[in-house]
Amino acid sequence: MDGGGRVEAEVRTLSHREKTMVASAVLAVCRYMETGNGLRRGGGKGNGRREAAIAQALADVITSCGVSDAPFLMSNAIIAGVRQRDTPRWWMKRRTRGTWSDLDITDDATDDYFHDKLRMSRSIFSNIVAACSPFIERRLTHYREPLQPDLILAFALYRWASGETFESASSSFSIGRASRLKAVMDVTNAILVAYPDKIAMPTGRHLLQVTHALGAKGFLNCFGAIDCTHVYVDKPANAPSENYYDWKQQFSVVAKVVVDLDMRILDVFMGYPERP
Known part of the structure; x- marks a missing residue:
């Protein structure tokens, strides 16, 4: 107690051993982060190399003199946010911002959502975009993007897959009334x-015959x-089995x-997986 009647709190400093433990834990985290970033820049060789990097970091800490508690401290540092978070999974779903915004997210938590909405995988969708882009690309003007x-x-695939009305589908994709009809046609x-x-489709005389017959039944053009x-x-023996496993639990x-x-x-094609 000082002359003014105030009680000074006792300040406890870390011992040399405790400082060594903390320093070793932080060093292990930094070494792991450096190794992990190097793997990501190199394209990544899978989870095996990443697990090896973690094991090496733990081994470096454990073999350090007098730091048996350092792995526990390192875990706390990782949980506290020193290490970058992994890709969110289903128990960490984002807030929805509309169908197209949700489809545009490219993490593994949205793969099933993507397939459910467009009835195809993201890779097949990218291939179709690459093939069709020259024919549906819009001209850049001074008015808006x-x-x-x-x-x-x-939008067109979602419209066909879901069977929703143009009004509902265009609202999900923030597309105007005039653009939605043109988008599907394009x-x-x-x-x-x-x-x-x-x-x-049939051509020539066969086209006229089929068109006339269907028109007589009320199906014009x-x-x-x-x-x-x-x-x-x-x-399948040499293909991912999940691609051919349908909703009836059969291949x-x-x-x-x-x-x-x-x-x-008139035309038939067979061979695509049930779940492309």
Whole structure:
């Protein structure tokens, strides 16, 4: 107690041993972070090398003299935020900002969401964007930024996959009323041009015959009917089995068939996985 009647609190300083423990823990974290960043810059060789880096950092700490508690301190430092967080998983879902904003997120927690909305994987979607971009890319003007090809394609695929109305689908993608109709038409034409070998409509005299027959039944300007069905197969031996495992818990491939009014097949293609 001093002359003014105040009680001075006793300040405890770290001992030399405690300082050594803390320094070793921080050094181990820094060494791990340096190794991890090096792996990421090099493209990454998988979880094996990352686990090896962690084991090496722990070994360096444990073999240091008199620092048996350092791994515990290092764990606290990692939890406190010294180490960068891993990609969020389902128990750390982001707040939704709309269908397109959620689809545009590229972490592994959204892969199932992406497939559920567009009925395809992100890699296949990227391939289709690359093939169709020259045909759906908008011209840059002085008024505002044009719609990007990936958004246009995603909107059309979402519209077809979900069966939602134009009003509901365009609201999810923040697309205007005039743009939504043009987007679907442009994507339809782009797919026909980019993939001429995937679907073949009747031409010439056959086209006139099919169109006239369907028009007489009330389907004006219709060339045929298209649908898909599942063909069950054995579990593939040299392909990822989950790609062929359908919602009925069976292995199957998709068959696409185009028929005319007399149920005659105009075009057929088979072989794509049930879950592309």
